[in-house]
Amino acid sequence: MxxxxxxxxxxxxxxxxxxxxxxxxxxxxxxxxxxxxxxxxxxxxxxxxxxxxxxIAVVDGCPYNCAPDRINPDCPHCKAQDHHTVAQRxxxxxxxxxxxxxxxxxxxxxxxxxxxxxxxxxxxxxxxxxxxxxxxxxxxxxxxxxxxxxxxxxxxxxxxxxxxxxxxxxxxxxxxxxxxxxxxxxxxxxxxxxxxxxxxxxASPKVVADRIEVIRRRDAYERDRAAFLATWAEAEAAEQARITTARDLLPEVIVPDALLVHVAELCLALGADGLRGELTLMRAARALAALDGAREVTDHHLREVAPSALRHRLRRDPLDEAGSTTRVTRAMDTVLA
Incomplete structure (x- = not known):
């Protein structure tokens, strides 16, 4: 890895x-x-x-990745030790x-x-x-x-x-x-x-320039892996920092009641089964807001994640030949108008 x-x-x-x-x-x-x-x-x-x-912080040597502050009482490794050493893994x-x-x-x-x-x-x-x-x-x-x-x-x-x-x-x-x-x-x-x-x-890239860039980067990676990794080290560190910062911000991100109304209306409009769709859509929009550094979820975040959260939860409609992504987009245009 x-x-x-x-x-x-x-x-x-x-x-x-x-x-x-x-x-x-x-x-x-x-x-x-x-x-x-x-x-x-x-x-x-x-x-x-x-x-x-x-x-992540783990109990040193534990094959079950037990967290030092939440050790499994039935863990064969941890319960056999009187003292636990913390390690990073x-x-x-x-x-x-x-x-x-x-x-x-x-x-x-x-x-x-x-x-x-x-x-x-x-x-x-x-x-x-x-x-x-x-x-x-x-x-x-x-x-x-x-x-x-x-x-x-x-x-x-x-x-x-x-x-x-x-x-x-x-x-x-x-x-x-x-x-x-x-x-x-x-x-x-x-x-x-x-x-x-x-x-x-x-889907495969449809733009010639994108396909060429894929070939160039993959070829550079395979020809001189160390040099390629060094070239992208700064960008990788920046992405890692975004994830770490977003994790810290996530508990503070607010989901307004008006947005929850849009979440429920969108799932109802699409006929999504159960409530897992609403929960996933709300959590995904909140995580995206944290990734963007925002402290409040907006309809913009909802639009960005709705296709991913809902397209696989739709019932097949024999009277509608449109794909699931198109159906989600149409519903968003109506609900979020």
Whole structure:
């Protein structure tokens, strides 16, 4: 991750970059789903985000990323120690491969300790490593059903519970879920789709100059990685500072009642199911305001995030052939006129 392509060097794809940054500011938004053409920088952007995320304070040596001020009382590592040393650790950005086994994802019996020492010990899985960070799934629409069911359970409860081989382990597993994929290869299950707070549409650049700039930057990165990273170091530091400042400002950002009215009217106009759309839209607009350094959310912020927050929550209308983004835009023009 230390040598990932710089986030600030990515050409275009502003909606995707904005969505990733505001979920880094407020993880309660619920994650990002990026669907679009192959080779458009979806994976690059997610892995580049790791370079912008501030470090987190953890109990030194804890594989579950326990926060020093909120230690899990059931943590096998922390409860065995009388004193806890605080350490700083990069915010985890963990890849979940499509072919991962259930044991690798949730954790399993540590066979090495069982065979060499005769001890029953738990070996944490990917969910433990992703706690307090990001869990990234490329080609998420091709994920096996049993892994989808598992992720839905953990996303709903915020905990990973493992009961097997005489082991009983329960640990927090709260993370920002990020998925990417090509819609031509299959749709996402509705239950999992609903768990993503934001959905962004990715397309290949249509402007010749943009395509040329993508080629130039990627070629420069691959030919002399150290020099390219040095060139973009200042821009990366500035983006990291924006995220850190926005996190500090977020609790002070005001959401006026008039804006909440617009949020509710917009979701009603679009026929969005449930209230998750309203909550996500409000949180995303507030996080964007914090990113912009504003202390009050305005209709401008609402317009910027509404397509991402609502396009994947719309029911299909057989009488309306317009795409979901167009339907959201039309509703905004009416509600926010």
């Amino acid at each position: 230390a040598h990932a392509f710089p986030f600030s060097a990515i050409v275009g794809q502003e909606e995707m970059k904005r969505a990733l940054m505001i979920t880094a500011i407020d993880p309660s938004i619920g994650g990002v789903l990026a669907f679009g053409d192959r080779g458009t920088g979806k994976s690059t952007a997610v892995r580049a985000l790791a370079g912008l995320l501030p470090e 990069p915010t985890p950005v963990i890849d979940l491969p499509l072919g991962a086994t259930e044991d690798r994802v949730v954790g399993a019996l540590d066979l090495e300790r069982a065979l060499t020492k005769g001890e029953k010990a738990f070996e944490p899985g990917l969910l433990a490593r992703a706690h307090r960070g990001f869990l990234y799934i490329d080609e998420v629409n091709l994920l096996e059903d049993y892994l989808v069911d598992l992720l839905l359970d953990v996303a709903a409860s915020g905990e990973n519970v493992v009961e097997r081989e005489g082991l009983s382990v329960r640990h927090p597993a709260r993370f920002v879920l990020v998925g990417s994929g090509n819609p031509e290869e299959g749709e996402l299950r509705p239950q999992l789709l609903d768990r993503f707070g934001l959905s962004v549409e990715i």
